[in-house]
Amino acid sequence: GDSVTQMEGPVTLSEEACLTINCTYTATGYPSLFWYVQYPGEGLQLLLKATKADDKGSNKGFEATYRKETTSFHLEKGSVQVSDSAVYFCALSRGDTGRRALTFGSGTRLQVQP
Amino acid sequence: NAGVTQTPKFRILKIGQSMTLQCTQDMNHNYMYWYRQDPGMGLKLIYYSVGAGITDKGEVPNGYNVSRSTTEDFPLRLELAAPSQTSVYFCASSTGTGRDNEQFFGPGTRLTVL
Numbered sequence: 223g224d225s226v227t228q229m230e231g232p233v234t235l236s237e238e239a240c241l242t243i244n245c246t247y248t249a250t251g252y253p254s255l256f257w258y259v260q261y262p263g264e265g266l267q268l269l270l271k272a273t274k275a276d277d278k279g280s281n282k283g284f285e286a287t288y289r290k291e292t293t294s295f296h297l298e299k300g301s302v303q304v305s306d307s308a309v310y311f312c313a314l315s316r317g318d319t320g321r322r323a324l325t326f327g328s329g330t331r332l333q334v335q336p
Numbered sequence: 337n338a339g340v341t342q343t344p345k346f347r348i349l350k351i352g353q354s355m356t357l358q359c360t361q362d363m364n365h366n367y368m369y370w371y372r373q374d375p376g377m378g379l380k381l382i383y384y385s386v387g388a389g390i391t392d393k394g395e396v397p398n399g400y401n402v403s404r405s406t407t408e409d410f411p412l413r414l415e416l417a418a419p420s421q422t423s424v425y426f427c428a429s430s431t432g433t434g435r436d437n438e439q440f441f442g443p444g445t446r447l448t449v450l
Contacts, residue, residue, distance in 0.1 A: 326378030
């Protein structure tokens with residue numbers, strides 16, 4: 223079945239450091255890929271997405287590129303801020319299934335220190 | 337435009353009690369989903385619906401029931417609460433169309449079963 227694997231956390235960085243959170247997936251067909259962010263005490267918000275190979279999703283300084291050859295969708299940011307502290311989830315969705323539900327990774331907690 | 341709303345925000349149940357988690361969306365979305373999020377884990381699909389009157393099981397449906405009598409509402413029922421159902425529950429909705437089928441999440445219900 224489909225699965226998403228992302229790096230264990232927590233990831234602790236100083237403000238203005240570079241961030242990479244690794245995400246790899248297993249799925250048949252051509253899934254769409256997503257990064258969701260969950261701030262403390264809140265629900266999930268879509269951060270960025272990519273729907274086909276070599277697409278780059280970007281938002282709020284975060285970027286991720288859909289790499290079909292390595293089945294990866296790593297999240298990157300050049301300079302993190304304290305306000306980026308949250309849990310980040312990588313997820314996929316397949317358009318060829320009736321449910322079109324999301325399959326999530328286990329989440330990576332990011333802590334940014336001033 | 338409230339998006340996806342969930343009630344209650346928090347609830348403590350005793351083993352064997354029953355309750356209904358409410359979910360309402362005002363975006364006229366056909367697809368609705370219930371996920372649970374256990375500590376340190378990603379979200380897992382409990383049930384989903386592709387339209388009023390149509391529901392189906394997800395990955396972890398045991399101990400839950402759902403109904404979809406209107407487009408807007410998708411309540412989740414726990415009949416005999418068990419400690420294993422202690423979790424955070426998220427409702428989501430989407431159009432069900434488009435390559436990405438972006439899902440919009442509610443703020444969640446934190447349930448503790450003692």
